[in-house]
Amino acid sequence: MIQNIAPWHFHNEFHNVPPSGDDLVLDIDENGILLASDSLRPPRMCEWKKAGGRAALTYAFCLTADDAPKNDVGNDGQKKDTDSAVRSAEKTCDERGRAAVPAESDKGRHAGEPAAAESPFRPEAPSWIAEQKSDAAPHSFDSAMSAFRPFVHMFGEMRCFLALRGAGESFPAPEGWVRIAPSALRGHPAPLPFAAATALHLFRWYNGHRFCGRCGSPVRHSNTERALVCPDCGEVCYPVIAPCVLVAVTCGEKILLTRYARPGASRLVLVAGFVEIGETAEQAAAREVMEETGLRIRNLRYVGSQPWGFSGTLATGFAAELDGPDAIRLDTSELAEARWVSRADIPPCPDESSLTMTMISRFARGDL
Numbered sequence: 103m104i105q106n107i108a109p110w111h112f113h114n115e116f117h118n119v120p121p122s123g124d125d126l127v128l129d130i131d132e133n134g135i136l137l138a139s140d141s142l143r144p145p146r147m148c149e150w151k152k153a154g155g156r157a158a159l160t161y162a163f164c165l166t167a168d169d170a171p172k173n174d175v176g177n178d179g180q181k182k183d184t185d186s187a188v189r190s191a192e193k194t195c196d197e198r199g200r201a202a203v204p205a206e207s208d209k210g211r212h213a214g215e216p217a218a219a220e221s222p223f224r225p226e227a228p229s230w231i232a233e234q235k236s237d238a239a240p241h242s243f244d245s246a247m248s249a250f251r252p253f254v255h256m257f258g259e260m261r262c263f264l265a266l267r268g269a270g271e272s273f274p275a276p277e278g279w280v281r282i283a284p285s286a287l288r289g290h291p292a293p294l295p296f297a298a299a300t301a302l303h304l305f306r307w308y309n310g311h312r313f314c315g316r317c318g319s320p321v322r323h324s325n326t327e328r329a330l331v332c333p334d335c336g337e338v339c340y341p342v343i344a345p346c347v348l349v350a351v352t353c354g355e356k357i358l359l360t361r362y363a364r365p366g367a368s369r370l371v372l373v374a375g376f377v378e379i380g381e382t383a384e385q386a387a388a389r390e391v392m393e394e395t396g397l398r399i400r401n402l403r404y405v406g407s408q409p410w411g412f413s414g415t416l417a418t419g420f421a422a423e424l425d426g427p428d429a430i431r432l433d434t435s436e437l438a439e440a441r442w443v444s445r446a447d448i449p450p451c452p453d454e455s456s457l458t459m460t461m462i463s464r465f466a467r468g469d470l
């Protein structure tokens with residue numbers, strides 16, 4: 103599944119730290135995420151700045167790898183704090199002639215913006231602006247996997263920062279770079295699809311919560327947690343995650359598969375739906391199956407969960423048995439079809455990045 107990124111590890115703890123030259127920039131806009139056109143990797147900050155990237159950068163998450171030094175241990179095996187890690191990164195940039203130096207004169211406003219007061223993104227701490235002072239050419243790598251690895255070996259962790267712009271601002275992909283829809287990266291080597299999906303989730307949340315929903319004032323970034331704070335009324339807004347359920351309804355050697363009615367939906371998938379306010383995930387599973395197919399279920403069994411940043415959801419997967427008649431009453435407002443498919447007739451899944459496809463494949467193998 104998309105979150106299974108071994109040998110990589112995902113660390114989503116919030117850190118109020120500035121980016122340095124070798125940190126990665128996850129730059130998303132309506133046209134997709136910015137990646138190197140040859141290797142499909144995100145740019146390092148110094149590359150991004152050199153290519154004309156301008157935006158406020160906020161810490162998103164970091165990734166470590168099993169065969170690299172851990173995130174809190176330096177190359178010398180000594181424990182190092184965040185500040186020393188930053189200093190180490192800056193020193194490394196200096197040694198390679200690619201200094202990433204915070205510009206004192208720019209503190210308090212964001213790159214590419216005339217003044218902080220004009221931006222809805224105003225961190226309580228100064229925003230971090232780095233000057234690109236190098237003519238060094240961007241690295242090229244053979245694959246997305248190999249593209250990530252050098253940074254992990256260099257710093258013990260690969261820190262990713264999210265680019266945030268004002269409404270209507272964009273950054274067309276410069277030469278050598280391309281924008282690709284995060285969902286189109288499914289099936290690529292880990293951890294790129296997961297990183298892109300998670301960045302997309304964060305991007306949409308930041309982008310859709312520029313102003314306080316209570317009083318309408320521009321919000322600020324919290325210094326202590328991943329939250330947006332209203333400076334006028336004190337309202338605190340946390341990332342929005344929508345829980346949904348997936349249900350593998352089985353009847354002996356058959357499984358219930360459906361296809362969405364929306365244009366372009368061609369895959370056979372499981373019954374799925376959002377958890378409504380006031381109900382449990384189990385109740386949502388039974389309700390969705392009944393609403394979409396008119397079937398009753400029993401022996402509901404939890405299978406697993408999955409963060410799915412493409413739609414901002416947390417999917418919870420269940421297996422259940424048919425309870426009663428197997429005649430389907432289709433909800434044509436949501437589904438184009440729903441049918442019972444024998445284990446032997448299940449088509450091969452194009453990829454198992456989603457919990458839905460993983461559960462269908464498991465049933466086909468007799469493992470669900």
Ligand SMILES: [Zn+2]
Nearest residue numbers: 314317332335
């Ligand atoms: Zn407010």
